[in-house]
Each structure stands twice: as C-alpha cells, then as structure tokens.
Amino acid sequence: xxxxxxxxxxxxxxxxxxxxxxxxxxxxxxLHIETFDxxxxxxxxxxxxxxxxxxxxxxxxxxxxxxxxxxxxxxxxECPCIYCxxxxxxxxxxxxxxxxLDDLVDEEISSKDFFSDPHLILRDTILExxxxxxxxxxxxxxxxxxxxxxxxxxxxxxxxILFNPKDRNSVEKLGDMVRSPxxxxxxxxRMWYVDNKKNKGNRNLCxxxxxxxKKWENRIICNLSGKQINPWHIDxxxxxxxxxxxxxxxxxxxxxxSDNGIDFVFKQILLRPSLKYGNFYSDGxxxxxxxxxxxxxxxxxxxxxxxxxxxxxxxxxxxxxMKVVSCSKQNYNFMQLCVIYLKNRKRDISKLKSKLxxx
Numbered sequence: 001x002x003x004x005x006x007x008x009x010x011x012x013x014x015x016x017x018x019x020x021x022x023x024x025x026x027x028x029x030x031l032h033i034e035t036f037d038x039x040x041x042x043x044x045x046x047x048x049x050x051x052x053x054x055x056x057x058x059x060x061x062x063x064x065x066x067x068x069x070x071x072x073x074x075x076x077x078e079c080p081c082i083y084c085x086x087x088x089x090x091x092x093x094x095x096x097x098x099x100x101l102d103d104l105v106d107e108e109i110s111s112k113d114f115f116s117d118p119h120l121i122l123r124d125t126i127l128e129x130x131x132x133x134x135x136x137x138x139x140x141x142x143x144x145x146x147x148x149x150x151x152x153x154x155x156x157x158x159x160x161i162l163f164n165p166k167d168r169n170s171v172e173k174l175g176d177m178v179r180s181p182x183x184x185x186x187x188x189x190r191m192w193y194v195d196n197k198k199n200k201g202n203r204n205l206c207x208x209x210x211x212x213x214k215k216w217e218n219r220i221i222c223n224l225s226g227k228q229i230n231p232w233h234i235d236x237x238x239x240x241x242x243x244x245x246x247x248x249x250x251x252x253x254x255x256x257x258s259d260n261g262i263d264f265v266f267k268q269i270l271l272r273p274s275l276k277y278g279n280f281y282s283d284g285x286x287x288x289x290x291x292x293x294x295x296x297x298x299x300x301x302x303x304x305x306x307x308x309x310x311x312x313x314x315x316x317x318x319x320x321x322m323k324v325v326s327c328s329k330q331n332y333n334f335m336q337l338c339v340i341y342l343k344n345r346k347r348d349i350s351k352l353k354s355k356l357x358x359x
Contacts, residue, residue: 017134026279026324030303030310033091036099037077039067043307044078044287045300046119046235049088051293054122055153057084058293059090061300062101062118062129066309075114078197079103080131086155088291088298089313089327097154101129102146111136116143117233117287123185130162130183142166145178147213148286162213173218174208180233180287189213190261192222192236192245205231207262226266229254233287236261244319246270246299247290253285256318268320271301280310281324290319297322 033042049059064078079100083091093099104113118131127150133142145163150156163178164170174197182192189210196203205222224231224247233248245256245264249313253271256264273284286302286309299314299322316322 006296021092026274026276026282028280028324029328030280030312031089031091031224031300031327032085033063033311035077036079037065037067037070039065039070039077039308040191040312041065041067042081043302043304043309043312044233045289045302047088047289047291047300048120048122048127049291049293050122054089054125054127055084055087055094057086057094057153059085059088059091059291060120060122060127060153061085062120063311064115064118068304068308069336072109073112074147075112075116076104079115080118080129082129082153088293094153101148101156102131102133102159108135117180119181119183119235120187121183121189127153128185129156130181131180132178134189143177143179145181160214163216169214172215172231175206175219176219178237179203182234182236184236184238186238191216192234194231194234195219201230203231205234205245205264220262222261224256224266225264226256227254229266235287235289237292237321238292239290240293241311244290246290248286248302251284253288270299270322271314271324275306280305280308281312282306 034040035042042063046065047061048061061083064079064080065084067074067077070077080102081099081174081286082094082097082101084094102181113135116132118129121128128147130145130146130147132143134141142165144161147160164176165176177195179194179258184190192207194203195206205224206219207222208216208219210216229247229249231247232250235246237244243258247254252269255267255270257267258264271285274282276282281303282305284304288299288301291298296315296317297319301312302308303312313325313327314322315325
C-alpha cells in the first residue's frame with residue numbers, strides 16, 4: 001500500500017512539474033507603456049533603430065492606444081503617439097512633447113471617425129510619421145493617408161495629405177484603400193500596403209513608389225508564394241540587402257523574404273495566439289515590426305487577450321530563431337497562469353480559434 005501511495009505521489013508531482021514547465025513559456029510580460037488615454041493599452045507599433053541614435057535615442061516608436069472597453073468607442077483613442085528609448089524596453093514620451101501626435105475634434109468623434117495604422121520613417125535627419133484618418137459618412141467611409149514631420153521629435157509639422165480617396169488620379173494609381181502602409185525611404189519613398197476596400201474576400205499586397213510621397217506610380221500587385229494567405233496588416237524591412245515581410249492574416253504572424261521587394265517567398269510562421277488564458281497574446285495578434293540591432297533581431301508585435309491590448313517582444317540572434325521574451329525584470333507568475341487556464345478550461349478553444357479566423 002505504501003509503495004502504491006509513493007508511486008501516486010511521484011506521478012502527481014511529475015504531472016505538476018510538467019504542467020508548470022508547459023505554462024512557463026507563456027508567462028512572459030509585454031512592454032509597459034503609458035498611453036495618453038490612461039488605459040495603457042498600446043497597439044500597432046512601428047519602430048526604427050539607429051546605433052548612433054537620433055536626437056539622443058537609439059529607438060523611436062509610434063503606436064496607437066486601442067483600449068478594448070473604453071468609451072465612447074475604442075477607435076476614438078487610436079491616435080498616433082510617439083515614444084523613444086535607448087534599450088528598446090523602457091519607453092518614454094520625448095521631453096517637451098505631449099501625446100497624441102494628432103487628435104480628433106468633437107465633430108469627428110460624433111461621427112465615430114478614427115485614426116489608424118501609423119508608421120515611422122527616418123529620412124536623412126527628419127523623422128516622419130505616416131498615419132491614416134477615416135471619416136464616416138452614413139454607411140460610407142473615406143480613409144486618407146497623412147504625414148507629420150519633425151527634426152527633433154517634439155515639434156511636429158502640420159498634417160499633409162499623401163493619399164486622398166476622393167482624388168480620381170490617386171485612386172486609379174493606388175486603388176480605393178491603402179491599409180497598413182509600410183514605407184522605406186532610400187532616395188525615394190517605397191510603399192507596400194494592403195488594398196481592396198470593396199472586395200470583402202481576397203486582399204492584395206501592393207507596392208508603389210514616389211519621389212515626394214504625394215505623386216505615386218501605378219501600384220504593382222506583389223507575388224506571395226509558398227503559402228496561401230489573405231494579408232490584413234503588414235510591415236516591410238530592408239535588412240542586409242534582403243526584404244523581410246511580416247504578414248498578419250487575422251490569425252498567424254508570418255515571415256516572408258524577397259530580393260526585389262515584389263516577389264515574396266514564405267519562410268515560416270513567427271507566432272500564433274497562445275490560446276492560454278492569462279497570457280497576454282492568448283486571443284490574438286496584429287500588426288508587428290521587425291528591427292535589426294548590433295546585438296540581435298527584434299520583433300515588436302501587437303497582441304490582445306480577452307480584455308486588453310499589448311505590445312510584446314521577440315528576440316533572437318537570427319530572424320528565424322526569435323522567441324518571445326519578458327519585457328520586465330519579473331515574468332508573470334506561471335503558477336497563477338496555470339490556475340487561470342485551468343479555471344477557464346471549459347471555454348471552447350476550437351470556437352475561439354474559429355472566431356479569430358473569421359475576423
């Protein structure tokens with residue numbers, strides 16, 4: 001009897017240890033970033049890195065708060081916000097600047113207009129923030145691409161319109177929607193984006209270029225080979241002569257490469273929702289960005305659970321070996337994570353996955 005009891009105890013201890021080890025990899029913490037709306041729910045990052053720094057900081061980021069349950073509507077708070085850092089973990093608002101970079105007026109709030117999809121570019125000594133504003137008119141919506149510029153990070157120019165959905169020439173060249181623009185500047189602007197406002201099914205990854213950011217060449221539909229995918233939000237980085245494309249397709253975050261910026265080949269799935277309750281990326285991901293530093297490769301990724309949005313971090317010595325890391329000195333308590341998950345085990349994971357795939 002004693003032997004049986006010992007065996008049972010050993011089995012229980014082994015089960016608990018295996019359970020703890022399983023949940024430990026989901027115990028990492030996201031970035032802690034204070035947002036102007038008070039929710040501290042950052043989302044949709046765009047990050048640039050310079051080893052020598054720009055105006056005193058190596059990292060600059062634009063993001064939008066996206067509080068899941070905040071009134072009057074969560075999109076109202078989706079305003080572009082600027083942050084800087086020297087380690088890529090601790091982020092602060094530049095001295096002399098007050099977020100957001102742009103805000104809605106009362107009339108726009110009444111119409112439930114919203115900003116979205118910010119992106120940072122360092123053009124020579126000028127930092128540019130590109131972002132969108134969507135105006136709602138009854139059942140119609142027009143989305144403009146805007147830009148503000150700064151030579152110091154705290155004084156910014158007035159809005160410029162870079163894509164006007166009411167301009168026939170612009171629509172003929174770019175289509176009726178410029179979603180999740182990703183821009184690289186190297187003597188000219190090279191822009192990738194997701195189109196197809198009217199077609200509710202398949203969406204295209206498009207490429208175009210411009211000398212001034214206002215007069216664009218006719219779009220080219222990019223080729224995506226190696227995996228069937230319907231892109232939603234994207235980012236493109238040029239690293240060591242190779243183009244790296246991140247695609248969020250309403251579920252997975254995938255990595256693609258190209259030597260010409262037009263023909264992309266699937267490399268791997270970088271990350272999926274964990275589906276582990278208590279983990280900050282349990283329910284989903286969103287637009288993410290890839291950065292190379294002198295020490296490692298980093299992916300700042302958008303994430304959400306059933307209550308809040310976050311920005312997490314993956315790191316690695318190579319792009320294909322990045323892993324989620326903790327952004328604070330102390331990981332989440334994975335014992336607590338395990339308990340949270342077990343308490344919610346009756347929730348139907350397959351239904352959650354189906355829901356995510358349909359978003």
